[in-house]
Amino acid sequence: MPIPIITTILLVFSLLASGAWVALSLMGVGISSLSLFRSIPVDKILAQTTWNGLASPELVALPLFILMAELLMRSRFIDGLFSALEPWVRKLPGGLMHINILGCTFFALISGSSAATTSAVGKITVKELEQRGYDRSMAMGSLAGAGTLGFLIPPSIIMIIYGVLSQTSVLKLFAAGLIPGILLALLLMSYIAVHAMIKQRKQSDKLDQQETKATTSVSIWYERFSQLPALIPFFVLMGVLLTSLYGGFASPSEAASIGVGVTLIIMAIERSLTWSGLKAACIGTAKTASMLGLIIAAAAFLSTAMGFLGLPQAISSAVNALDLSPMQLIALLVVSYIILGCFLEGMSLIVMTLPIVLPIIISAGYDKIWFGVFLIIVVEMAQISPPVGMNLYVIQGLTGESLGKIARSVAPFFVLMVLFVFILAMFPQLATFLPSLM
């Protein structure tokens, strides 16, 4: 392997391991390798690619969806979601544990962030499930697993980033994530149900049975429908977002603005809109947007630097020389991403690997939109794999449990996600069907 490539790979690992912040580390890799191996004005390239990397109009959707999530987390929306969903899942095997999955699925439909989804749903469900005597480990695991749906189910912040970096339609990516997102949610719910049926004598099922006996079929149906109005804000917001996106009224960033506007109106109606809440939401948005924006700028520069060094072509040739079948290639990628995901946060994983992996995937005959969905599921796995898993830290903040215990409770859901990636590889239509209709 040529010296520039070996040096660049070593620089990536040593700068990240040094503890320097991811965005600056990625810029450092590009600056050092270009200064060492190419006689070009590195500062000019850095400034220009930073500028161009952030100038994309599609990227404006990113801070707006973050703002929407920040506002939603400060609304009473999630309380209504819990009370409306609870009567519907009470009789299922696993009972209220399904609320973690359904709550995250519903919240993911209006929020693009995995951490925001986990945090918002977890704030309500962790306490409720514990009070009702449900298995704490299962509650943490299901929340961490389902929280990742925030990335897969549209709108999704990470899909916007993938779309911009890979020059793929964000709208089509949003559509591509819907079916896999719903299927993954069903897979997680099936696991909870099967787990509950196997451990029938455990406490949660006793509680379910007690709750079931205590409620007659007439009163349960009354309760189910009487609680549904609590979902009105959700349906309004989701309806507005989907109509504006797919009805051709607005671009993704405009749809996000509409989402912000509708969220503010909903909060004003439910009297949860306060000046301090708005200020906190703005600061929270600025923080997340700054963190993500700097990483995107760094990724744009690193991608350019790698292009100058010929790194993507070299690695692509090396992988092609292995003569792997498409499924073997996917297996290799899954293993590589799982290993990298243990040390890198999901977002960094995408921006660092995309310039190298995308050409390989395209030459293997895979679709860019399909690969976007694949990558997002793999990134979801990185979100729940220790020691660097954002969702694990969110749950640690909610429960105070040790990271090791949370990671063990998440393990079955992690395995399910690996399984789902292979299902997606075998049936790519799951991701490509909806975009093909557009």
Add this chain to the structure above:
Amino acid sequence: MWHYITVFVDRFSLLLAYLAGASILCIALMQLLEIMLRNVFNISLPFVWEYASYLHMGAVFLAAGYTLRVGGHIRVTLLQKIHPRAFECMATTVALCISAFLSVALVKFAYNYGLSGRTSGTVNDVPLVYPAAFVAFGALMLTLQLFLRLVASIIGQPVELTDSTINATQ
């Protein structure tokens, strides 16, 4: 003296973060206005998409210093437990060098835009020196925060704001 410097820089960084947050809210309001006018009165505001991009770019960099101060930027901390203080000094030194290089590059970039008088070339013909100056200023604030962080880690002061100190700053 050290206390006054950090308090001043923290308050200024917080102010810039509020400005960044307000810029993002402003993007939402501008776009809502554009959608309403376009669909109801068939009037388009041609500056919205372009200003939105500049506001986003500005927000990313203006909030960068405060985000660092409250631990909002992500990094790999696997080696932190071995020797936390040495790790902090090493990480901050590496980051400071890179951030300084970035700041100089962005200041030169903005200066060249100012010198050449280059505009966006769109219907709005925005002089690019203005958004570029905000971006460069944000990068300089990040570098300043990194420098103060390095000093703080050397003299054994807290490197990030806690909840109570954030409230005090606000």
